[in-house]
Amino acid sequence: MSLKPGRLASYLTLLLAAIFFLIPVYVMVITSLKGLEEATLDRMWELPASLRWESYAVAWEKLSPHLMNSLYLAVPATIFSALLGSLNGYVLSKWRFKGADSLFTLVLFGMFIPYQSILIPLIQFLQKIQLYNTIPGLILVHVIYGIPITTLIFRNFYAGIPDEILEAAKIDGNGILGIYRRIILPLSVPGFVVVGIWQFTQIWNEFLFAVTLTSSSQHPVMVALQNLSGSQIVQWNIQMAGALLAALPTLLIYILLGRFFIRGLLAGSLKG
Amino acid sequence: MKPIKRSRTGTVPEFHSQTGGRIDEKWVGFLLLLPSLAAVAVFVYGFIGWTGAVSFTRWNSLVPDWSWAGWENYLRLFGNFRFQSDLRNTVVFTILFIAVCMILGLTLAVLLDRKLKGEHLFRNIFIFPMALSFIVTGVVWQWIFNPSTGVNLFLGKMGVEDPPVWYVDTRILPGVEWGEIQAGIPLALIPVVIAAVWQLSGFTMAMYLAGLRGIPDEIREAARVDGAGEWQVLRQVILPLLRPVTLSVIIILGHISLKIFDLVVAMTGPGANFVTDVPGVYMFEATFRGNHYAQGAAIAVIMLVMVSLLIIPYLVSNMRKEADL
Numbered sequence: 001m002s003l004k005p006g007r008l009a010s011y012l013t014l015l016l017a018a019i020f021f022l023i024p025v026y027v028m029v030i031t032s033l034k035g036l037e038e039a040t041l042d043r044m045w046e047l048p049a050s051l052r053w054e055s056y057a058v059a060w061e062k063l064s065p066h067l068m069n070s071l072y073l074a075v076p077a078t079i080f081s082a083l084l085g086s087l088n089g090y091v092l093s094k095w096r097f098k099g100a101d102s103l104f105t106l107v108l109f110g111m112f113i114p115y116q117s118i119l120i121p122l123i124q125f126l127q128k129i130q131l132y133n134t135i136p137g138l139i140l141v142h143v144i145y146g147i148p149i150t151t152l153i154f155r156n157f158y159a160g161i162p163d164e165i166l167e168a169a170k171i172d173g174n175g176i177l178g179i180y181r182r183i184i185l186p187l188s189v190p191g192f193v194v195v196g197i198w199q200f201t202q203i204w205n206e207f208l209f210a211v212t213l214t215s216s217s218q219h220p221v222m223v224a225l226q227n228l229s230g231s232q233i234v235q236w237n238i239q240m241a242g243a244l245l246a247a248l249p250t251l252l253i254y255i256l257l258g259r260f261f262i263r264g265l266l267a268g269s270l271k272g
Numbered sequence: 273m274k275p276i277k278r279s280r281t282g283t284v285p286e287f288h289s290q291t292g293g294r295i296d297e298k299w300v301g302f303l304l305l306l307p308s309l310a311a312v313a314v315f316v317y318g319f320i321g322w323t324g325a326v327s328f329t330r331w332n333s334l335v336p337d338w339s340w341a342g343w344e345n346y347l348r349l350f351g352n353f354r355f356q357s358d359l360r361n362t363v364v365f366t367i368l369f370i371a372v373c374m375i376l377g378l379t380l381a382v383l384l385d386r387k388l389k390g391e392h393l394f395r396n397i398f399i400f401p402m403a404l405s406f407i408v409t410g411v412v413w414q415w416i417f418n419p420s421t422g423v424n425l426f427l428g429k430m431g432v433e434d435p436p437v438w439y440v441d442t443r444i445l446p447g448v449e450w451g452e453i454q455a456g457i458p459l460a461l462i463p464v465v466i467a468a469v470w471q472l473s474g475f476t477m478a479m480y481l482a483g484l485r486g487i488p489d490e491i492r493e494a495a496r497v498d499g500a501g502e503w504q505v506l507r508q509v510i511l512p513l514l515r516p517v518t519l520s521v522i523i524i525l526g527h528i529s530l531k532i533f534d535l536v537v538a539m540t541g542p543g544a545n546f547v548t549d550v551p552g553v554y555m556f557e558a559t560f561r562g563n564h565y566a567q568g569a570a571i572a573v574i575m576l577v578m579v580s581l582l583i584i585p586y587l588v589s590n591m592r593k594e595a596d597l
Contacts, residue, residue, distance in 0.1 A: 205405030
C-alpha cells in the first residue's frame with residue numbers, strides 16, 4: 001500500500017504533535033519509577049535500569065490524606081451541583097417565564113469571573129458560618145460556583161428533548177415536578193454523566209479555592225502536591241510519583257469515559 | 273428553542289393544584305430556580321460589590337479598616353513596577369497563548385478531519401491534558417524547562433554552547449523603556465506559554481473539529497467542482513465558516529489566560545524582576561501573604577474588568593441570538 005505524499009505529511013505532522021503531547025507523560029512515568037540515585041538531572045531522559053516503586057510509597061504516604069480530602073470534596077460537590085443544575089436547566093429550557101433568558105445570562109456570567117474578585121468576602125462569610133478550613137465549606141463553594149456551568153449544560157441537554165413528550169404528560173395531569181420526576185429524570189442519564197465528569201474533573205483539579213479556604217490537614221490533593229514540589233528537599237522522582245497519583249483519578253475517568261468528557265468540554269463553550 | 277405551547281383556549285387542560293385551584297406552573301418554576309438565583313445574586317454579584325467596596329478602603333493590614341481611600345489603591349497599582357509588569361505579562365501571555373493554540377488546534381483538526389487511520393487515538397492523545405490540573409502540568413513542565421536538565425540536555429548533545437535558561441531568563445525583548453518597566457516579550461514567559469498550549473490546544477482542536485464536522489460535504493464538493501484546489505477550499509470556504517468557532521475559542525482561552533494563576537504558581541512563581549508574574553499571583557500574595565486586602569481587592573477588580581470586557585459582549589450577543597430563534 002502506498003501513501004500519497006499529502007497523507008504521509010499529515011501522518012508525520014500528527015505523529016510529531018503526538019510526541020509533543022506525550023513527552024510530559026514519559027518524563028513523569030520514567031522518573032517516578034527511578035530510585036534516588038538514578039533520578040539525577042543529567043539522566044532525565046534515560047529509562048530506569050530497573051523498576052523501583054519506592055517513590056510511590058513515599059508520595060503515597062505524603063499525599064494519601066489529601067487524596068482522601070479531595071475525594072470527600074469532589075464526590076458530594078459533584079452530586080449536589082449536578083442535581084441543582086438539572087433542576088435549573090429543566091426550568092430554564094421547558095418552563096421559561098418572562099425574563100428567564102436575561103436571568104440565565106446573568107447566572108452564566110458567574111462562570112467566567114475571576115474568583116479572586118469574590119474571594120475576600122467569601123473567606124469572611126465562611127469564617128462567620130464556621131465552615132472556613134473545612135471540606136463541607138469547600139463543597140458549598142463548589143456547588144454554588146458550579147451553578148452556571150451545570151445549568152448551562154443541562155439546559156442545552158434538555159432543549160433536545162421534544163416538547164411534545166411534555167405536552168402528553170401534561171394532559172395526563174402531571175405538574176412541573178411530576179413531569180420532572182417521571183419524564184425528565186429518567187431521560188437525564190447522559191446529561192448527568194457529562195455534568196458529573198465535568199464537575200468532578202474541575203473540582204478535583206481546582207487550586208485557588210483549595211489553597212485559600214483550607215489549611216494544612218484540610219488541603220485537597222492539588223495544594224499538597226504543590227507544597228511537595230515547591231519544597232527543595234523533596235526528591236524529583238517523588239514529585240513525579242506524586243503528580244501521577246494526583247492526576248490518576250481524572251486521567252482514569254478520561255480514559256474510560258473520554259467520549260462524555262469531550263461532550264462536556266464542547267457543551268460548555270459551543271452554545272453559550 | 274420554542275417556548276412551551278400552552279393553550280389559552282382550553283383545548284389543553286390547564287394545571288390544577290391539589291386543592292383544585294389554578295396555579296401558574298411557571299411560578300413554580302421560578303420558585304424552583306429561586307435558591308440558585310439567590311445564591312448567584314449573593315455569591316457572585318453581592319461579593320463582587322463587596323470586593324469593589326474593599327478596594328476603595330484603607331484595609332491594608334490584618335485589621336479591617338473601612339475608611340475611604342478613593343482611588344488610592346488603584347493609582348498606586350498602576351504606578352507600581354510589579355503591577356505594570358503583570359499587565360505586560362498578561363498581554364504577552366494572552367496573545368502568544370491564543371495564537372499558538374489556534375494555529376496548532378486548527379492544523380490538527382484539519383488533519384484529523386481527513387478521516388485518517390488512527391484518528392481516534394490521535395484525538396485522545398491531544399485532548400487528555402484537559403483532564404489534568406494546571407498544578408500537575410506545571411510540576412512536570414517545570415522540570416522539562418529546568419535549565420540544568422530537560423530540553424537543555426538535548427541542546428547540549430546537539431552542540432549548543434549557550435543553551436537558553438528558559439524561565440530563569442530575565443531578558444525582555446525588545447525591552448523598550450515604558451513607565452517603570454521594559455515593554456516587550458519576557459523570554460521567561462515562553463516556557464509557561466508552551467505548557468499552557470500543551471494543556472489547551474487539544475481543546476481548541478476539539479472545538480475546530482466539531483466545527484468542521486458541522487460543515488456539510490456538499491459545500492466542499494461544490495467548491496471543488498468549481499475548480500478550487502484543497503488549499504483554496506480551506507482558505508476561502510472552510511475558514512470563513514469556522515469564524516464563529518474561532519470567536520468562541522478566543523473567548524474561552526482569553527478568559528482562562530486573563531485569570532491564569534495555578535500554572536504560574538506551580539511552574540515559576542513571580543520570577544526574578546516579576547518576569548513571569550501575573551495579576552492572579554499578585555492578588556494572592558498581596559492579600560494572603562501581605563494582608564494588603566484593599567490592594568488585593570483592587571487587583572481582583574481590575575482582573576474582573578478585563579475579563580468582563582471580553583465576556584459581556586459575547587454573553588449579550590448570545591442572548592440576543594437565542595431570542596431571535
